[in-house]
Amino acid sequence: MSALWQRRPVGIVGLGLIGGSLGLDLLARGAEVRALVHRQATAERARERGLVSQVSTDPSLLQDCGLVLLALPLDRLLDPEPSLLAALPPDAVITDVGSVKGPVVAAWETLLGPEGSRRFVGSHPMAGTALSGVEAGVADLFRGRPWVVTPSVGTDPEAVEAVRQLAEALGSLWIRCDASDHDRAVALISHLPVLVSAALLLGADRGAAAGAGGEPGSGDHDSREPSDLPDLMRALASSGFADTSRVGGGNPELGTWMARWNREALLDALAHYRRALDGLERAVLEQNWSELHSQLSSSQQLRPAFLQAPLPPVQG
């Protein structure tokens, strides 16, 4: 039998980077795709770009959809409009694309009730670019990228299978795990780096200001006085600083949401990070160079292990 996304229309709620990219891929594979958006201007632009089959600001567009993908930002996903909830077909499989899973699964299982929640499958397709909005969607965004699902004990296995068939049709790597494991993993490998990297920018600015005798963040970055430390730092900053500071220079909205909705796991990750940093600093303070060398050798060895190619599915 063909997959659910092939037999019945697929609904997408929101046409930003993820929603628009899902639309393009599903259309290209012959699905009928109906998108619900907030603003008329988005609907018009989505039509011009040919992102989906139909697009509307009227939630009734979702009727008859067999599968609905909630491609909303975290704040709207966690507090959806009543009109959206009312318009979801009672028999549709519902999934989302949120980057934090525990709070999303808990919120939607409550919203959908004991029966409806069996058809909700928490998803996190891990793909992205620096862009957002209706212009951002691109074809093949999900190919070769993880599509994490976090079903609960009560989730209907057929609902999970319907999401799997869709994810694999887009070329994603299917990874199934507990919501809490997902949230701990992304806290360590995705949310912690944002704070570590932002602190580098803020700390370097503090150091520059202390050296220049000015105030941090005073914005006086065009001073050309002799021996101006901020000027010198800018002249010498190279690829090492650029790479380490990249994610800390990203969208502050996303960083704040991640911290807000994955707060416990992030604080736990920060505690582990602090102990590691303490160990390095102690070696420098104590001039224990063999210890510092040993710790830096460990970190050198750890990196390829963390970045090896994704493994086949982890079954949760």
Added chain:
Amino acid sequence: MSALWQRRPVGIVGLGLIGGSLGLDLLARGAEVRALVHRQATAERARERGLVSQVSTDPSLLQDCGLVLLALPLDRLLDPEPSLLAALPPDAVITDVGSVKGPVVAAWETLLGPEGSRRFVGSHPMAGTALSGVEAGVADLFRGRPWVVTPSVGTDPEAVEAVRQLAEALGSLWIRCDASDHDRAVALISHLPVLVSAALLLGADRGAAAGAGGEPGSGDHDSREPSDLPDLMRALASSGFADTSRVGGGNPELGTWMARWNREALLDALAHYRRALDGLERAVLEQNWSELHSQLSSSQQLRPAFLQAPLPPVQG
């Protein structure tokens, strides 16, 4: 009048990445280049690669050189062999390529004495690749990259000029500043990122081990148990983790030298970093999301300012 490097042979001590690249560039510009190396095998390979005009393990090769570039690793630069010191021509301009300047300038000014030290010019050509050794040297490594010099009050202006003519012939951006300013700047933009990034790898490993119930660094990275947190982290780690961890996964020898020879400035940089990280963590702890957003907005704005194109020379 032509530049010193055009009028008299140029000596290079050491043919690793920097020394070999200097040799290739100077040869290409018509200089006579004589290299002193430690091992016979290096000399043979340098001849095969055509890195310099002459190469030898005998320090007397340096006689007649008008300019000598000390392209040694920091440990050997700070504790040079007596035979090297004895072989340096008394009238030659001497410069180095060390990534820390205060201790190098102090050591060499002592070694060369009150008169000889006037011809010593501390240099830091800031170029690099991930490679090292006699195979690493490449043409045009220095083009468009900063060449920092840190002359002292007593340094002969003609010696500085001789180094400037060489640096500019290679296409470098000439930057002159105090040794202490150089060391503070590289502590913040080059050495601090190494520790910040290494701590991310070590902290993520601690978090993974805590989640898996194992020991950090146990190396049990091939376990395929269900819900294995380290497995899941590896499957989900993407470009954000890769970039933020890159310099922390580098050569532990270099990281240890930087910390050892720039210890005070690095500890100062770490203190600034900790205050910045404390501020971010406090906002998360206190659930002060507007404060976190404001700090992440600052870091977003700071990054382009730090990474703008290098300015014209900072005069020290």
